[in-house]
Amino acid sequence: MLTNGNYQSLFVTTGEGVVLIDAPEPLVKFIEAAVADVTDEQISTLIYSHGHSDHIGGSHLLARPGLEIIAEERVAKFLNQKHDGRRLIPTRTFNEELVFKKGEKTISLKRDEFHSPEGDLVIHFPKEKVMMVVDFIAPGWVPLLDFDITGNMFVYLGAFDRILSYDFDAFISGHTADIAHRKDVELTKKYAFDVYETVKRIHSQINVAELLAKERDNEQAGIKLLIEEVTAAATADVKSRWLTGPMKGVDLWTESHCRAMLLYVRWSD
Ligand SMILES: [Zn+2]
Known part of the structure; x- marks a missing residue:
């Protein structure tokens, strides 16, 4: 390498x-x-x-x-x-x-x-x-912006198990100075699914009617508010577990991960 x-x-x-x-x-x-x-x-x-x-x-x-x-x-x-x-x-x-x-x-x-x-x-x-x-992953780091700018969150989340089903020890990720290993793929999977579960839970708990009512005359402004509020709550929740954790970049990218995941959870999941 x-x-x-x-x-x-x-x-x-x-x-x-x-x-x-x-x-x-x-x-x-x-x-x-x-x-x-x-x-x-x-x-x-x-x-x-x-x-x-x-x-x-x-x-x-x-x-x-x-x-x-x-x-x-x-x-x-x-x-x-x-x-x-x-x-x-x-x-x-x-x-x-x-x-x-x-x-x-x-x-x-x-x-x-x-x-x-x-x-x-x-x-x-x-x-x-x-x-x-x-x-796909970078050892020691959470994925880049928007889960490494994935265009397909469903395929992205499924890729962890497809990749882990191979027999491998060394994993070349394309980035950083280091060779990654199974544990790095497993750790990133744990993080990605924590973001998914957190966004899904917070999105399901939010009172959409009450939120939209705040912007009564402007439905699109209501949707924007919903995206902002769920993203902010999910970001704080995920950060409470990962900010001092084993991967760098939580301060940089977790908010984008929660937002990208919300777009998937609300419209595709
Ligand atoms: Zn690329």
Whole structure:
């Protein structure tokens, strides 16, 4: 695993070329030297964890004839439409799932949708018991704004059990300087479901009619008030348990987590 303290990428030797997962631009200048430190093999395959520019925007610096670039087909479609020059267009796509074998390595790629609208890969090295799942958790931290800007809270909450069902020890999260482990995924799951249960309880207890009556002539102002009041009460409740807890970022992001969760609980749950 390669990190600059903020971003992470991963590479493996296969005996038939190096497979690299993700190419964040701030890291790319170190990647070839790091590969040369451990092998004479060249980078032959690049896999995109998802389509976001901060994780694959350095790929143009690795461009060379014959470089295979693998992405799930909806990510490839998005990149073809964006055509921004920094994110190289995939040369090989697949639908939903691919068991990629190269040399002595087997890598399982499976589409999920916990973070980006085009989809995110759950990447598993079954023999090595290593996973790479980018922008889902960060060890030592609660998720970023709005549960890492997830566009689908239902899929996000379900992703914890889907990911924990894999056999793995090391977990590459895409962020921080550290390798994460099962306990980090379990802890973030505990936090996310605490936010869910808290928001659900407070939302069910609130007297909506009384709240809306405060803004009698303006229903939309009443809805805004409801969102603000439930978010504030849930944030105080969750903070009372987690502010001095094992994860940083509660002071920064918990309010956004409660608000994002409320939008899900009120309109989709
Ligand atoms: Zn992302």
